[in-house]
Amino acid sequence: MKYHILTLFPEMIEQGMHTSILGRAINNGYISLETTNIRDFSANKFNRVDDYPYGGGAGMVMEAEPVFRAYQSVAEKIGKKPRTVYLTPQGKVLNQTMVEELALEDDLVLLCGHYEGIDDRVLQEVVTDYISIGDYVLTGGELGAMVLVDAVSRFVPGVLSNEESSQFESLQDNLLEYPHYTRPETWHEKKVPEVLLSGDHKKIEAWRHEASLVRTAERRPDLLENAFQISCACNEKEESSAWAHDLLAGMTRYGVSLDLGRKKIRKQKNLFDDHDLLILQLPGTLEEGMKAKSEYIRSFAGKETPLVFLCPAGFSEEEEKLEEQLEKNGFRLVARLTGIPSADGLQRFSFALRSLLYSGEWKVKKILASADAL
Template identity: 65%
Template sequence: MNFYVLTLFPDMIMDGLRTSITGRAMEAGLIHIEAVNIRDFTKDKHKHVDDYPYGGGAGMVMQAEPVYNAYQYLCEKTGKKLKVVYMTPQGRTFTQKVAEEFAVEDDLVLLCGHYEGIDERVLELIVTDYVSIGDFVLTGGELPAMAIIDTVSRLVPGVLNNDDSAEIESFHDDLLEYPQYTRPVEFMGKKVPDVLLSGHHKNIEAWRLEQSISRTKERRPDLYAKYEANHPVVEKKKRKR
């Protein structure tokens, strides 16, 4: 999968993603990440890419032309019109399901705004998705873009050492992940649950599901409501027991 990030801070993107799982995936050729510097596509000799907003107001606005030219460069490079995700608190909330939606793409462009945002006209021309990572304001779109790339990358076949991991982690099927344990068996008086030491895979699976359900109900009632709505039969049987 190819990720292209349109940004004013390419080093921030590449330095952050060259580590850990995404870094290894890049080295293995499983994903390609390229940060495109929007400043390289301005005609201003001082590399300015922003100007004062029409109508007045605080701050500066990123100009349409450099952003559009950077996008056109990628379209020419790949030979096709690309899906563009704009990082903005005005977009739909990024979730694991949205990550799964993005993961089917061969190419994904993430557009990072800065200052007071980007000229609306270029957004209307190139943006296909508006996405937010939460109801708060950041300095720019780089951190959200990195979070999205990290999340989506994990769904690309071969990126995780154990491909089953992506299917059983938090938020899969609207449930949080069950508690995890490793050696030693006892730590400061706390023991690993006996069921995990039993070797009985069916009982372990049932225990993990029960833990996921109870943890989600306690910590994320909003997610639990979705789970219950999608699994009414399962929950009814569980209550009968």
Template identity: 60%
Template sequence: MNYHILTLFPDMVLNGLNTSIIGRAAEKGLLSIEAIDIRDYSKDKHHSVDDYPYGGGAGMVMQPMPICEAYDDLCRKTGKKPRVIYMTPQGTVFNQTIAGELAKEEDLVFLCGHYEGIDERALNLVATDFLSIGDYVLTGGELPAMVMIDCISRLIPGVLNNESSAEFESFHDNLLEYPQYTRPEEYRGLKVPEVLLSGHHKNIESWRREQSIKRTLERRPDLLKEAVLSKKEEEFLNKLMKEQENG
């Protein structure tokens, strides 16, 4: 996976992403992270990339030329036209399913807007996907880009030391992850569930699935509409729902 981030703040994204698991994956060559400074493509002597909006209004708008020039240069270097993701509150809300789809790409471009946004012509010419990380507004696209890159990278083979980790995290089968425990066995009067100490893998797996279903019902019941459950698990869910209705 090769990430190309079109940004006004390259140090921000590089300093954030070249750490922890993602940084180690980059060092191993499992992925690459390139930050392209949009200002480098400005023809203005002051490297300006924004101007006042036509029709009036508050704030400034990023000009189309530097963005399109930066993307064209990237296409020449890579010999292809990579998928371009523009982070915007107007986009589809990013989720684990979208992350899995994007993880199959060889190259991904993240276009980070600022100010009052980007000239619509640049978006028409280069953007292929409009994604959001939630219904709120940030000062720029860098943080959403970093969030998405972190999520996508965890699905790339070899990035996580334990290959099964990504498969059984939250949102696998549209369920939240089960509770986790480690040593000591008892802390401030709270004990680790007996089943986890039993060594009986089938019982542990069954307990974890039930806990995932229970936690999803309590915290994100909306996810259950698309959850992948066995007949036995559906019966368990129905029992929980009845208990919830009865208080």
């Protein structure tokens, strides 16, 4: 990952980004960070880059031309129009899904404003993403840029010594992380929960999930409105089921797998509510004694339950009828993926899906994607 930061204060960035984990990542070549001083592209001998705003008002506005020239100098090095983020309180508030999606880029240009902001005309020409780190105002975009670099770099391979540290982060499931403990077992008469000393990984994982739910309810109850228990239903004997499970793993660490190849799963009542999410990939072939694919989902009933429908062999008339049946059974289509995507394509679909779900937009929008287009 290469970061290109356009700023009036390059020394602020340099001083803040060359220590600790990021400093080590830069030294080891996992990420690179280049600052470009916008002032160097000023057209006047005093290196001024700001002027009074049209229409009057307090403060100064950064001129378009120096910003554009600085941007062009970076774009020419990259060799294509780069993804360019403007740090501004007017942007979308940075979240975990956005962070992971940005980490897929090879180059990121971060534009830092100052004064009252930047002439809007140049923003319209060069900016691809408007991102905020919160609903408050800072003296400039440099601190926001450093926050973004730190968050994104955690998902660049090699930056963290333990891959598990970034695989399942706080907020990955739209839940806060569970409490952590280390030695000693007793401190100030407070004991580590017994289950964490048991060595039973299944019980530990269940405790962590419950602890995450409790902590989220106490500290960030707003997140629970769009937090889901995610289940994946597919025939695990089929090769294409692997990417259904990859999608599940990319969405949650607490997922539930339902093997449609097992008669027991097909016959039991599979009931879901509006805080469940079902990822469904119907098998390509029928089990012995079955007459139609609809028999796979006969026992599935939802209650305004979000549905992700995976169609590896294409979306035929049969799939269309099955989709209609699922909607009659209480499911609400939020996304459909047709074809088998590449690993990168599946990752992008996962990010788009998480963004749709956690923002609450799934209630009014849906994703209809083709593997070829991802």
